Amino acid sequence: MPRIVFVGPPGSGKGTQAAILAKARGLAHLSTGDMLRAAVAAGTALGQQARSYMEAGRLVPDDLVLQILSERISAADAQRGFVLDGYPRNLAQAEALARITPLDAVVAFDLPFPELEARLAGRRVCPVCHTVYNIVTNPPATPGVCDREGATLVQRPDDQPAAIRTRLAVYAEETAPLTRYYAGRKLLRTLDARGEPQDVAGRLLRLLA
């Protein structure tokens, strides 16, 4: 029952690798970003509170995110093991997580800054099935159209240049220090996130073996 956390800057490939690993290992993929975007799309009270923070690239208040994560992590599928992508983002969240569940490994994604910006600027998402594409590195067969749904692909509001800059700055200030926190607890493993997704996935599997 592996309980794995991914920590890494925006655009480093956490969501892409979490989907691959979850499928390969039969784990639940828990993404606080996806949970919050679903709440925004559904127009729930929590989603309405979270929306402006997300669009600006700032962190949603800790109590709201903990509420949504606590519900999801107690679901039946997560009891067989999970990969948690996007939480924790600061020390208070790391301590809250430690009160909810033990962890087996924390993977820190390492990617140079210019590549992060390029990946984020090129990301496009299907509004129906949420498949993630990239106009440069992972384009759909027909430009701008989802291969599965035929829907017009969209850009996340927080993938605009100003929000990207804010997200990278928030990561450097609040989230990056968590690597020291988890290294001190002997949980940290650092992943070289450069290269093709399948190559990164191979390195990730070896790192967790």
Ligand code: AP5
């Ligand atoms: P969240 O959705 O978690 O966003 P993020 O951490 O900024 O990460 P991203 O989804 O941008 O990137 P990723 O690392 O998953 O990369 P991906 O695989 O998509 O959070 C969004 C917002 O929600 C936050 O800003 C905040 O407001 C809020 N939030 C979420 N959690 C929170 C929390 N715990 N506390 C408070 N607020 C919270 O890949 C990116 C692109 O690159 C894609 O186009 C992909 O196709 C491409 N790509 C992936 N891998 C490769 C590769 N190996 N080579 C080339 N291209 C690649």
